[in-house]
Amino acid sequence: MTKDKKGMSASRRQFLTGAAAVGAGAVAGTVARAAGPDPLITEVQDWANGLGHGVDEVPYGLPIEFEGDVIRRNVPWLTADPISSINFTPIHALDGTITPQGCAFERHHSGAITLKKDDYRLMINGLVDQPLVFTYADLERFPRENHVYFCECAANTGMEWAGAQLNGAQFTHGMIHNMEYTGVPLRTLLNEAGLGAAGDFTDKWVYVEGADASSNGRSIPMEKALDDVLVAFKANGEALRREHGYPVRLVVPGWEGNMWVKWLRRIEVTDHAVESREETSKYTDTLEDGTSRKWTWIMDAKSVVTSPSPQAPITHGHGPLVITGLAWSGRGAITGVDVSIDGGKTWTQARLAKPGEKMALTRFYLDTEWNGEDMLVQSRARDDSGYVQPTKAQLRETRGLNSIYHNNCIQTWHVKTNGEAENVEVS
């Protein structure tokens, strides 16, 4: 009968060191060890010697305590105050593509507000035939759709322009989440209000704003509004979390996260862009010559290796190694991802877990061998528009060093001989 926690961690240590000293216990050609005496197999364990938890004990489940590390994290020095701040998805510790809501990054400008479904109102006004107000219950009566999309803050990787800065994929690339949304196409609601009053509506705009104090207003061209924008009320099958806009948020596939208005309260059809704070003083990109570009709505193709990475070092011995990561493009579907272990000199095509889906995260794997060599690990995404993810040097040629948003360059992790990894730049 095994012992206590201490005994278990000792055998865990044995497992790790046993694996590290490849040869001794390892069976040739496999990562497993030869079957042999192991108290975890030969002795009845505590968990098999009594009862587990009853079904009613946890009406809504949280991850088991051993996964306590898989949490959103903040970088306190980034912003002055947690009310107008951001935290990061632990992408280094997740697999697959769907982000659980409980660890999906949050970004708010004036805090996450508490808004009941009963108090929820959505107004459509401006150049429409009939201004309308929808309650939450009204929204549930329109035909709805399900779509998986990524939401990436334009500031994701924004701290890395001038040099390698934050040590972890969570911090360099974690302003992203990917969920299955249920909602009503914005097009359906605009048609309900009637666009006849807008005349030739194709060159018109919608101005969307939230119910929070910041309101986070953004102008969206009508072409996009009528295309794939969703008024969403469920994510991954359940209600949105407060921090992601409960009860209703806008989903603007492939476009910068700032346009995904949370606690959505008003949609105005206008004949011009409003030029709000969020699309003039913020969310514009300063170029090398000091001028700025704006209306950079689309999130270009990007990828990152999530493991190995600084928060996910290699802890096993030599032999088989799985290199994995995420790729995405706001222009369409990912068609391929290449992985380099020599800082971009040579590339190997990775295996996509499934064919890329439009404006959604794609998981890639490179099933390889590692024998303790020093590696400069990179990934490079391609999408179905023919776009290839640029190097940092290529991006800097046009964008300079003073930019913040839309940094989609190739990321490098230096994986050392002991398996630890560090954020570096290669020239």
Ligand SMILES: Nc1nc2c(c(=O)[nH]1)N[C@H]1C(S)=C(S)[C@@H](COP(=O)(O)O)O[C@H]1N2
């Ligand atoms: N109403 C409102 N909507 C908002 C914001 C906000 O502060 N208020 N922040 C925006 C920004 S900058 C981003 S990146 C996304 C983040 O969505 P998330 O918090 O669900 O991750 O929401 C956007 N929508």
Ligand SMILES: [Mo]
């Ligand atoms: Mo953002």
